[in-house]
């Protein structure tokens with residue numbers, strides 16, 4: 001299943017436009033907040049697809065029947081650019097546990113890069129629904145590597161991938177390597193630079209949120 005947020009006109013288009021805007025994105029607090037707002041919207045959309053059960057709630061005047069989610073999804077993210085998006089998802093799924101994975105592009109002398117994964121801190125994911133978020137899906141290598149690491153260690157019930165901007169190539173890479181994963185994307189952009197930056201994209205999401213990495 002693939003959901004693309006900007007296929008439907010909504011206020012989310014404005015948050016996405018501000019993230020992309022070379023002027024507005026210089027305000028790092030606004031950049032982080034726009035990521036967070038999109039995280040909130042994605043979480044709300046995903047919530048509609050989760051399993052619900054009927055519960056009773058005692059009001060001061062009687063019993064109300066409410067459909068609720070009996071087991072909250074675990075929210076995973078990839079450091080560091082994923083943090084504001086993750087915070088937005090956590091604002092909505094406020095009872096969820098979180099998993100953190102560090103992965104970054106390690107550039108070789110030739111200019112090519114490999115994805116270096118170093119830190120994985122996760123609660124038990126056995127039988128759980130996992131939502132993993134990262135603002136950028138460029139080559140898709142970071143996302144595939146991190147998901148494979150989680151899938152190798154746990155029998156995950158459902159895997160949802162959230163990305164604000166994806167490249168067409170990244171989408172194909174994820175579909176080929178994680179065929180059962182559900183994709184929730186803000187926008188799919190057609191191109192990438194030779195250094196695998198998405199075009200038009202938004203630039204370097206981690207640097208814009210947290211400062212240029214040395």
Ligand SMILES: O=P(O)(O)OC[C@H]1O[C@H](OP(=O)(O)OP(=O)(O)O)[C@H](O)[C@@H]1O
Pocket residue numbers: 078079080081082103104105115134135136137138139140141142143170196204205206207213
């Ligand atoms: O699809 P890929 O080609 O793997 O690229 C996407 C990855 O690149 C960015 O992280 P980056 O390596 O810049 O690390 P950062 O979060 O520390 O900025 C982004 O947040 C993804 O994790």
Ligand SMILES: O=c1cc[nH]c(=O)[nH]1
Pocket residue numbers: 081136138196197198199201202203204205206
């Ligand atoms: O366009 C891109 C690609 C990878 N990481 C980013 O932050 N931006």
Ligand SMILES: [Mg+2]
Pocket residue numbers: 081204205206207
């Ligand atoms: Mg970065």
